[in-house]
Amino acid sequence: MKSDKNFFERLDTRIALAFLLLSLLSISLFAFVMYRLSGSLFAREDRRRTRASLEQSSEYISSYLEKLKSFSSLIAMHPDIRSALAKSDKKSLESISALTALAENSDPRIRAVAVISKEGFLITSGSSMAMPLSGDMMKEKWYQDALSSAQMPTLASTGHGVFTMDREDWIISVCQEIRGEGGEHLGLVLIDVSYRFIEDYLSSLDLGKDGYSFILSDDGSLIYHPDPEIFEDEERKSSLLSLAGAGGATEKGGGRLYRVPIPGSSWTLYGICSADNARLLRSRLLRSVSVFAAALVLLSIALASLLSRTLASPIRKLSLAMSRADKTWEEIEIPSGSPGEVRALSLEYNRLLHRIRALTENIRRKEEARRLFELRALQSQINPHFLYNTLDTILWLSELGENQQAARVCGELGRMLRVSLNIDQAFIPLGRELEHCRSYLEIQKTRYEDMFSYCIEGEENLLSLYVPKLILQPIAENAIYHGIRGSGRRGKISILFQIEGDALILEIKDDGIGFSKKGGKENAGDTLPGEEGAGSSAAAPKKQPGRGGIGLSNVGQRIRLLCGESYGLIVRSSPGKGTRVRIRLPLRFSAD
Numbered sequence: 001m002k003s004d005k006n007f008f009e010r011l012d013t014r015i016a017l018a019f020l021l022l023s024l025l026s027i028s029l030f031a032f033v034m035y036r037l038s039g040s041l042f043a044r045e046d047r048r049r050t051r052a053s054l055e056q057s058s059e060y061i062s063s064y065l066e067k068l069k070s071f072s073s074l075i076a077m078h079p080d081i082r083s084a085l086a087k088s089d090k091k092s093l094e095s096i097s098a099l100t101a102l103a104e105n106s107d108p109r110i111r112a113v114a115v116i117s118k119e120g121f122l123i124t125s126g127s128s129m130a131m132p133l134s135g136d137m138m139k140e141k142w143y144q145d146a147l148s149s150a151q152m153p154t155l156a157s158t159g160h161g162v163f164t165m166d167r168e169d170w171i172i173s174v175c176q177e178i179r180g181e182g183g184e185h186l187g188l189v190l191i192d193v194s195y196r197f198i199e200d201y202l203s204s205l206d207l208g209k210d211g212y213s214f215i216l217s218d219d220g221s222l223i224y225h226p227d228p229e230i231f232e233d234e235e236r237k238s239s240l241l242s243l244a245g246a247g248g249a250t251e252k253g254g255g256r257l258y259r260v261p262i263p264g265s266s267w268t269l270y271g272i273c274s275a276d277n278a279r280l281l282r283s284r285l286l287r288s289v290s291v292f293a294a295a296l297v298l299l300s301i302a303l304a305s306l307l308s309r310t311l312a313s314p315i316r317k318l319s320l321a322m323s324r325a326d327k328t329w330e331e332i333e334i335p336s337g338s339p340g341e342v343r344a345l346s347l348e349y350n351r352l353l354h355r356i357r358a359l360t361e362n363i364r365r366k367e368e369a370r371r372l373f374e375l376r377a378l379q380s381q382i383n384p385h386f387l388y389n390t391l392d393t394i395l396w397l398s399e400l401g402e403n404q405q406a407a408r409v410c411g412e413l414g415r416m417l418r419v420s421l422n423i424d425q426a427f428i429p430l431g432r433e434l435e436h437c438r439s440y441l442e443i444q445k446t447r448y449e450d451m452f453s454y455c456i457e458g459e460e461n462l463l464s465l466y467v468p469k470l471i472l473q474p475i476a477e478n479a480i481y482h483g484i485r486g487s488g489r490r491g492k493i494s495i496l497f498q499i500e501g502d503a504l505i506l507e508i509k510d511d512g513i514g515f516s517k518k519g520g521k522e523n524a525g526d527t528l529p530g531e532e533g534a535g536s537s538a539a540a541p542k543k544q545p546g547r548g549g550i551g552l553s554n555v556g557q558r559i560r561l562l563c564g565e566s567y568g569l570i571v572r573s574s575p576g577k578g579t580r581v582r583i584r585l586p587l588r589f590s591a592d
Contacts, residue, residue: 016308023300170195208274431463437472458497483512
């Protein structure tokens, strides 16, 4: 969680996120505008294309109707047909059967060509005999329209099926009056064309899955519809007429209605384009825009990453330089071409380093002076009472004539004073520190007439290691005064030195009276941090004017001042079993 937080707090991440957010907003706006404009443009183009295809189909149907009308006019004006109709005898009418058959075979879509005489005889391509026409047929609307059209071809209603063998085979009929040279009525020519010629021209229209086309005449008659059942369903036919008259969208709410008049006829072609075409178009457009937008987003991510790294690079380099400067205290080098803000920040940081170095040096000098003052104050705490007793011992030996022994005590005292009074050195070789402690023990051994014995053991190659001075003698002094002297028997003091791990261990043991844990708390010495320890029978946390010299508290304070908080004393004791003091020191090979 912390690493994620640090990631979002980085300058390059914030720059990248800001650039990416701006890019996403721009891309979204651009994609929306492009989708709307393109969708509108494609929709207009789709409507134009649909209308154009409907107009083209209308022209095809109109051209074919004009062809049929021309064909009917050609038959109506044929002199042989006029002559046969003018004679009005059955044999003459039967002679034109070959002409109608020839006309029918000229176009595969023509189902029948018929000539109707004014006397009511019918001559078709499929019969060589003139058949009488019923009076009811001559009264039908299509027949009357042909008589009133002034010799112009007319379109009859669909589905009458009079001249077909199969009533389910729908037809379109073209009728035209035949007149003689004097303008008298001679008969009619009737051409039946397959209903499928309209389907041939309209089947190629792409009006969508639910789209369709139909044809209405000016009087509201349904000429064509792809579903033949609608001709028998008056309710559906009425709904279709209402839809054609209302305009606009279809009853399903998603399509569009187109009206295209068929030239040269009373017909109108209607096309209903379903909404699935528009939906498909919008879906494809949305997919294209989405792919394009996704590509732009990926490009924006790459650019955001590159831009953020480029802009944040000087700051990142400055941060690394500051991290190195925290360890080395070296001034930051300002690269050429760095932004003005980075240069100003680098200069100010260098000034700060100068001030910190000056303050640090000032503090170091003050701390060094304070440390030297404390060390000198601690080293000056030699008990004058010990010096008085030692001189008294020398005087006593001299009076007894023990001049050699008195000289030896004087020599030991001199060696002690050379180490104690040299306040300029904080560290001395371990050999000198042991020699100082040995001199003290020899003086005390002479004074107390062999009340104790001592031994010093360790590897000789460790004697050259440097240790804080005056750390063994105070502990040996406490062992004599507070351990062995109160036991009423001859005691022993052992001094051991060795290496454990990366530390030098000095150990001072006595077999004196020891103390309990409670007593240790009352006269506790110093212990290492984090370890349980107790005072010693030799422990005296404060200076004892009468005896005791420099106490364990003094020794522990000086070790921490000189070596650090991880070093110091561990004191362990048991009543009647003596006391052991362990001193832990760093491995130091010089006095500096």
